[in-house]
Amino acid sequence: MSIYDTLNERQKEAVRHTEGPLLILAGAGSGKTRVLTHRIAYLIEEKGINPWNILAITFTNKAAEEMRNRVDNLVGFGAESIWVSTFHSACVRILRRYIDLLGFENQFTIYDTEDQKTLMRDICKLLQVDTKMYKERSLLSIISSAKNEMITPAEFEKNAGDFRERRVAQVYEAYEKQLKNNNALDFDDLLIKTVLLLQSEAEVLAHYQDRFRYILVDEYQDTNTVQFQLIRLLAGKHQNLCVVGDDDQSIYKFRGANIKNILNFEKEFAHVKTIKLEQNYRSTGHILQVANEVIRNNRGRKEKTLWTENPEGEKITYKQFDSGYQEAEYVAESVKEHIVQGYSYHDFAVLYRTNAQSRLFEEKFVAMGIPYKVVGGVNFYARREIKDLLAYLKTIDNGQDDLSVRRIINVPKRGIGLTTINRIQESALEREIGFYEALGGLDLIPNVGRSGAKVNSFVAQIEHFKEVATTMSISDLMMYILETIGYIEHLMQEDKVEAETRVENMNEFLSKIASYEEACVDMDVKATLSGFLEEVALVADIDSLEEGQDYVVLMTLHSAKGLEFPHVFLAGLEEGLFPSYMAISEGDPEAVEEERRLCYVGITRAMERLVISCARSRMIRGELNYQRVSRFVKEIPTKYLESGVSFKKETTFSEYLDTDTSQTKSYFSRSVSETNKVKQFTVNKNDSLAYTIGDRVNHKKMGEGLVLDITEGGRDYEVTIQFDSVGIKKMFSSFAQLVKVEE
Numbered sequence: 001m002s003i004y005d006t007l008n009e010r011q012k013e014a015v016r017h018t019e020g021p022l023l024i025l026a027g028a029g030s031g032k033t034r035v036l037t038h039r040i041a042y043l044i045e046e047k048g049i050n051p052w053n054i055l056a057i058t059f060t061n062k063a064a065e066e067m068r069n070r071v072d073n074l075v076g077f078g079a080e081s082i083w084v085s086t087f088h089s090a091c092v093r094i095l096r097r098y099i100d101l102l103g104f105e106n107q108f109t110i111y112d113t114e115d116q117k118t119l120m121r122d123i124c125k126l127l128q129v130d131t132k133m134y135k136e137r138s139l140l141s142i143i144s145s146a147k148n149e150m151i152t153p154a155e156f157e158k159n160a161g162d163f164r165e166r167r168v169a170q171v172y173e174a175y176e177k178q179l180k181n182n183n184a185l186d187f188d189d190l191l192i193k194t195v196l197l198l199q200s201e202a203e204v205l206a207h208y209q210d211r212f213r214y215i216l217v218d219e220y221q222d223t224n225t226v227q228f229q230l231i232r233l234l235a236g237k238h239q240n241l242c243v244v245g246d247d248d249q250s251i252y253k254f255r256g257a258n259i260k261n262i263l264n265f266e267k268e269f270a271h272v273k274t275i276k277l278e279q280n281y282r283s284t285g286h287i288l289q290v291a292n293e294v295i296r297n298n299r300g301r302k303e304k305t306l307w308t309e310n311p312e313g314e315k316i317t318y319k320q321f322d323s324g325y326q327e328a329e330y331v332a333e334s335v336k337e338h339i340v341q342g343y344s345y346h347d348f349a350v351l352y353r354t355n356a357q358s359r360l361f362e363e364k365f366v367a368m369g370i371p372y373k374v375v376g377g378v379n380f381y382a383r384r385e386i387k388d389l390l391a392y393l394k395t396i397d398n399g400q401d402d403l404s405v406r407r408i409i410n411v412p413k414r415g416i417g418l419t420t421i422n423r424i425q426e427s428a429l430e431r432e433i434g435f436y437e438a439l440g441g442l443d444l445i446p447n448v449g450r451s452g453a454k455v456n457s458f459v460a461q462i463e464h465f466k467e468v469a470t471t472m473s474i475s476d477l478m479m480y481i482l483e484t485i486g487y488i489e490h491l492m493q494e495d496k497v498e499a500e501t502r503v504e505n506m507n508e509f510l511s512k513i514a515s516y517e518e519a520c521v522d523m524d525v526k527a528t529l530s531g532f533l534e535e536v537a538l539v540a541d542i543d544s545l546e547e548g549q550d551y552v553v554l555m556t557l558h559s560a561k562g563l564e565f566p567h568v569f570l571a572g573l574e575e576g577l578f579p580s581y582m583a584i585s586e587g588d589p590e591a592v593e594e595e596r597r598l599c600y601v602g603i604t605r606a607m608e609r610l611v612i613s614c615a616r617s618r619m620i621r622g623e624l625n626y627q628r629v630s631r632f633v634k635e636i637p638t639k640y641l642e643s644g645v646s647f648k649k650e651t652t653f654s655e656y657l658d659t660d661t662s663q664t665k666s667y668f669s670r671s672v673s674e675t676n677k678v679k680q681f682t683v684n685k686n687d688s689l690a691y692t693i694g695d696r697v698n699h700k701k702m703g704e705g706l707v708l709d710i711t712e713g714g715r716d717y718e719v720t721i722q723f724d725s726v727g728i729k730k731m732f733s734s735f736a737q738l739v740k741v742e743e
Helices: 009-016 032-045 061-075 087-102 113-126 136-148 153-159 163-181 187-200 202-211 225-234 285-295 324-340 355-367 384-397 402-408 418-431 435-439 451-469 474-485 487-494 496-522 529-537 581-585 589-603 653-658 662-669
Strands: 022-026 054-058 083-086 214-217 241-245 273-277 317-323 348-352 372-374 552-556 565-570 606-620 623-626 696-699 703-712 717-723 727-732
Touching (some): 009 032, 032 054, 032 214, 032 241, 054 087, 061 083, 083 087, 087 202, 087 225, 087 529, 113 163, 113 402, 136 163, 153 163, 187 225, 202 225, 214 225, 285 589, 285 606, 317 324, 324 348, 324 355, 324 565, 348 355, 355 372, 384 402, 384 451, 384 474, 384 487, 384 496, 402 418, 418 451, 435 451, 451 474, 474 487, 474 496, 474 529, 565 589, 581 727, 696 717
Parallel strands (some): 022 241, 054 083, 317 606, 348 552, 348 565, 372 552, 565 606
Antiparallel strands (some): 606 623, 696 703, 717 727
């Protein structure tokens, strides 16, 4: 029996069509990974393609590892020559070899989110940027968006329209300059610098085009503009490009994903073959019917309908509760009931639109003794002690990384004060050299005083670590550093109780190093400090889910993509929460369509049982809000719902503002006093506003902010404000009741 006999007819067609551009529209649970891995095997076994000439790219480390294992099992000998990696990992491999052509050193450091925030704080301080008006997170987000569209600092400045944009342009330019000085790249740079390298160096481009004659890209609907450019460059010569994706699962626009990459694939490449994979192997019939009913309301999509040979299964359970507390209580009790029936905790997942929704579920789970894990919490590698150890390793690997050097110069305490550190930093900036280089020339820095000897001792210690690193394994080096600097003793002096947890984390970190070294032995490659630091830098939150651990998973819908669970609770299906208020108020059909795709993703995570729930009232930002049922629930035919409820026709946002709330009032008249009845939503549009763009305004809950934009609608003014405390928000003037702050 051939390995290809396990495939259905559409899958076989996708595997055997090897020449030219191929678009595989793979619906949720349709076996796309199986198709990709079997296609690789077919290329090697049936077409005689050298494994060296195959590149397979996906998005997460977990997906890449799964694909790697499947390819190894199918192909056997020669599989190690195939590049199976994430976009970022593939780019790192290319840049490690050729980035010197762009003016960087090959031993560059990769900055994670925390490193970026630290660097941005330094830049804001240097440029005297008001961080109340310009939040560091917002600045990084704007810069990331610009990079994803291949917009340079010079282009950004050229197109800057107002004072705010010109100020951001200054920050962007300084941010890029400091990255270069530190010989560091952020995550966006890994992609951008690779594209720039291939565009500017014809020989490098020719090398990789000849190397990767067959390219396969997973999750193509999640690619951004830079990733599209990268793939187009690599596939430019041979055109043997196979992309797999599902436009109905494109949910990462906020990260720069461009759904047009998959919708317009047939326009961008000539003679494209398109194959649809619509048979689902994951879910029951009822779950798929509900998913189809919801997603077909989107107009910007390629038509496809999921079907399955699985049983119809249970109808979808729909529950509407009086409050968010009751919703969480029901979920916890339902989990407990099923555990008694023989299910495991890891069979359950609670999915929601926003991180803030996890709190009620966590409280109920704790009260009822239900083990759980919140995906998207504090990343292991962002913990203080782990950041300290990584900073030592990064400094040894790349002494130009100012952030790492400054982090550890006084850890453990060496008596090097902040005043001394600032003087050294100022001298480095004036002389346009790195911080670590400045440490070696203290005679050129005035008023260092007695701290000079302590700084020299630190430099000598780092140089010693660099020397021994050439002869030690990474594990031995890390142990040697810990013993030499007395780091554990340092933690014990600070807080003995907390130190125990930190030591446990460090032991886990040492285990991670050992695992990396063992993996290198298995792959017959050399374990290097640079390689280990790359692996750590490219770890995603979702990869932290441990195999075999028995707990209920709590996560946002964005985090759930690619996963599956026997039982799924899809919570908070309310207008303004899901779809979000921002998506509704923008008046942009594409924004609501992305929210609907997010709902589709949530539904199709369920294998056997799906529970959809909402609440009539919910506490949001300290205020009791009365909620309406989400339009996505109303799009589900009642014949698929266990409760058999009926819904009115879809309501527009304008109707939502003026809607009669008699049903809500009727409910609350039974449970609260007359004085606490819900207020009726009405809009009284003013002829004009007392403030304009550029004014400072005050909101009774969110405080002061800067008016960025005002859009006049038929029923109200939509005002965009950059709040000092909560960032950018859009709101209607009649509800916001903003007051101009007089100068």
